[in-house]
Amino acid sequence: MLRGLTVLLACQLLGEVLVRLAGLPVPGPVVGMVLLFALLQLRQPEDHPGSASGTLRAADVLLRHLQLFFVPAGVGVVAYVAVLREEALPITVALVGSWLVGLLVVGWTVSLLGRRAVR
Amino acid sequence: MSEWRELATSPLACVLVTLLGYRLGLWLRERTGGHPLAQPVLVAIVVAAAAITLADVDYATYADGAWLVSFWLGPATVALAVPLHRQVRRLHGMAGPMLVAIPLGALVSMLSAYGLVTLLGGGEELALTLAPKAATTPVSIALAEEAGGIPALTAVVTVLAGVLGAVAGPTVLTLARVRDRRARGLAIGASSHGIGTSRALHEDEVEGAFSGLSMGLTALVTSLLMPVLVWLL
Numbered sequence: 001m002l003r004g005l006t007v008l009l010a011c012q013l014l015g016e017v018l019v020r021l022a023g024l025p026v027p028g029p030v031v032g033m034v035l036l037f038a039l040l041q042l043r044q045p046e047d048h049p050g051s052a053s054g055t056l057r058a059a060d061v062l063l064r065h066l067q068l069f070f071v072p073a074g075v076g077v078v079a080y081v082a083v084l085r086e087e088a089l090p091i092t093v094a095l096v097g098s099w100l101v102g103l104l105v106v107g108w109t110v111s112l113l114g115r116r117a118v119r
Numbered sequence: 120m121s122e123w124r125e126l127a128t129s130p131l132a133c134v135l136v137t138l139l140g141y142r143l144g145l146w147l148r149e150r151t152g153g154h155p156l157a158q159p160v161l162v163a164i165v166v167a168a169a170a171i172t173l174a175d176v177d178y179a180t181y182a183d184g185a186w187l188v189s190f191w192l193g194p195a196t197v198a199l200a201v202p203l204h205r206q207v208r209r210l211h212g213m214a215g216p217m218l219v220a221i222p223l224g225a226l227v228s229m230l231s232a233y234g235l236v237t238l239l240g241g242g243e244e245l246a247l248t249l250a251p252k253a254a255t256t257p258v259s260i261a262l263a264e265e266a267g268g269i270p271a272l273t274a275v276v277t278v279l280a281g282v283l284g285a286v287a288g289p290t291v292l293t294l295a296r297v298r299d300r301r302a303r304g305l306a307i308g309a310s311s312h313g314i315g316t317s318r319a320l321h322e323d324e325v326e327g328a329f330s331g332l333s334m335g336l337t338a339l340v341t342s343l344l345m346p347v348l349v350w351l352l
Contacts, residue, residue, distance in 0.1 A: 008194040015197070025342040027257045029196035030335045036200035041207065059198035062191060063327075066317035067160035067285070068141045069192040072185035073256050074164040074278035075137075076271055078171060079178035083272060090241030091276065094232045094249050099280050099310050102228035102253050103288060106220045106333070107297035107306035113216035114302055 004058025011036045127174050133184025140166030153321075158285045160314055164278070196255070196313065199331035202320065206328035213301060221333060224309040225340040228253040229348055244268060250348065252277045254341040255312035255334055262345045277312070284311020285318035300325040308333025 015032030018024070024031070040055075077084070084091060126132060143166060144159030151157045171181045182189075229250045236246040248268035251259040256277050263273035288307045297303055300323055307315040308330035316334050320327030 005194065008197045011197045011200075012193045025346075026339050027196075027255075027261070029193040029257070030255075030338050032193075032197040033200045033331075033335055036197050037203055040200060040204040056201055059201035062195040062198045063202070063317075063320055065141075066195050066313055066320070067144075067158065068137075068163065069189055069195055070160055070256065070278055070281060070314050071137050071141060071163045071167060072182055072189040073274045074160065074282070075167045075171065075181060075185070076178055076275045076278075077164065078168045080272050080275050083269075084275075087241055087245060090236045090239035090245060091249070093239055094235035094241070094246075095252070095276055095279060096283065097235050098228050098232035098249070099253070099283050100291070101231050102224050102310035103284070103291060103306045104295055105227050106224035106309040107292055107295060107302050109220035109223060110213075110216045110302035110305050111297050111299055113219060114213065114299055 001054060001058055001061070004054035004056070007055045008032075008036070008058055008062070011039070128176050128180045128184065130184040130187055133176075133181050134187050136167050136170045137163060137185050137188050140164070140170075155286050155290060158282060158314075158318065160278075160285065160317070161282050164282075192257070192313070196335075199316070199335065202324060202328035203332050206325055209301060209325060209328075217305065217333075217336065220305060221309060221336045222340050222344070224306075225253065225337055225344055228310065229341065229344065233348070233352065247349070248273050249276055251341055251345055252280045253310050253312065254338045258338040258342060262342060266345060266349045278314065281311045281314025284315030288315050288318065289322055301329045304329025304331075305333040308335075309337045312337070 011032040012029050014035055015030070016028030018031050019026060019028045140163035141159050144157065144162030147162055148154070148157040148159060167181070171178070232249040232252060233246045236249055244267065247266045248263055250266070250268070251262035252273065254262065254277070256274055259273050259277040260270045264270040284307055288311055289303070292303050292306060297306060304319050304326040307319045307326070312334045316327060316330040319330035
C-alpha cells in the first residue's frame with residue numbers, strides 16, 4: 001500500500017517535472033497518468049504480481065473515494081453565493097446546456113463511429 | 120474565546136467536517152440503494168458549506184485546512200491509469216472514434232458555454248469563467264486564469280458540472296440510447312471529469328476506465344483549444 005502510494009506520487013512528480021521542462025499546457029497528474037499506464041503495460045504484472053499489486057491496491061483505494069477530493073473546491077460555492085444569485089440565469093443555462101451538448105455529442109459520435117469498429 | 124476560534128479554523132476541524140459530510144453521503148448512497156441524487160460529493164459539499172457558514176469560518180480559511188483532502192486529487196488522477204490498464208483490450212478500434220469525438224466534445228462544450236452566457240447577458244468575464252468547465256478542476260482553473268475569467272468561480276462551476284454528471288449523466292445517456300459502455304464512459308469523462316468518472320467507476324468498470332481516459336484527453340484538448348478560442352473571439 002505504502003509502496004503503491006509512493007509509485008503514484010513518483011509518477012505525479014515526474015509528470016510535473018516533464019510539464020515544466022517541456023512547457024506543456026497539460027496538468028502534471030494527467031502526464032503522470034500516461035506514465036503510470038506505460039509503466040503498467042511494460043511491466044506486465046502477471047510476471048511480477050507482488051510488486052505491481054501494491055500500486056493497483058493503492059490506486060483502487062484512492063479511486064473508490066475520488067469524489068471526496070473534489071469536496072474542498074466545491075465548498076467554494078459559499079464564497080460565490082452572491083455572484084451565483086445575481087447571474088443565476090446565464091450561469092445555470094450555460095452550465096446545464098453546455099454540459100448536455102458535450103455529453104451527447106461525445107456519446108453519439110462514439111456510438112456512431114464505434115459501431116463500425118472491430119468488436 | 121480565541122482559542123476556540125483557533126480550533127474551529129484548524130486543519131483538524133476542516134478535514135473532519137469534510138470527512139463526516141462524505142461519510143454521510145456514502146451512508147445515504149447505500150441506504151437509498153444508489154439513488155442518483157445521493158452522490159457523496161454533493162452531500163459532503165452541502166454539509167461542509169453549512170458547517171462553515173454556521174461556524175462563521177470564511178472559505179479561504181476552510182480551503183487552507185481542507186488542503187490535506189484536495190492534495191489527493193493529483194495522485195488519484197494518476198491512479199486512473201489502473202482501470203485503463205485493466206481494460207486495455209477494449210481500446211481496440213476505439214482510437215479513431217475517440218480522436219474525432221473528444222476534440223468535437225471539447226469544442227462544443229466551450230463554444231456553447233461561452234455562447235449561452237453571452238446570449239443571456241452574462242458578460243465576457245463570466246463567459247470565459249464557464250468556458251473551460253468540462254476539464255478537470257486544476258486544468259479549468261489554470262485556463263480561466265490565463266484567459267481572463269474568475270479562476271475561483273471556475274473551480275465552483277467545474278465541480279457543479281461534475282456533480283451534474285454524477286447525478287444525471289448515466290440516466291441522460293440511457294434516455295439518449297447510448298448503450299455501449301465505452302461510449303458512455305467517454306461521454307461522462309468528457310463532460311464531467313473526475314466527479315463523473317467516480318460515478319462511472321461505481322456503475323461499471325469499463326465505463327469508469329473509459330471515463331478516466333476521456334477526462335485526461337479532454338483536459339489535454341481543452342488546454343490546446345482554449346487559447347485558440349480566446350484568440351478568435
